[in-house]
Amino acid sequence: MWVYILVGVLALIAGVVLGFFIARKYMMDYLKKNPPINEQMLKMMMMQMGMKPSQKKINQMMSAMNKQQTK
Structure with missing residues (x-):
């Protein structure tokens, strides 16, 4: 039972970290193409x-x- 909870928490953490880096890369590319x-x-x-x-x-x-x- 605790294995399912551990896998869920690890998947959530991995998703947050991966989402952060994807969003950061997207914003850096956007600002290069469209400077403020x-x-x-x-x-x-x-x-x-x-x-x-x-x-x-x-x-x-x-x-x-x-x-x-x-x-």
């Missing part, structure tokens, strides 16, 4: 806020976002 924001989006957002975006400012903001993302 790029230079063009940043430029459009700055223009909508009434700023005149220079390439230097865009590069600074992108590097700051990339540093934040890697932490």
Whole structure:
């Protein structure tokens, strides 16, 4: 009787671990294909806020976002 319970618990743990790694891989691939924001989006957002975006400012903001993302 206890063997069935042990097998059920092990199967549940294996399913959770496997599901976690599959979901993690899927999200990493999705974010590579569809980055959250790029230079063009940043430029459009700055223009909508009434700023005149220079390439230097865009590069600074992108590097700051990339540093934040890697932490």
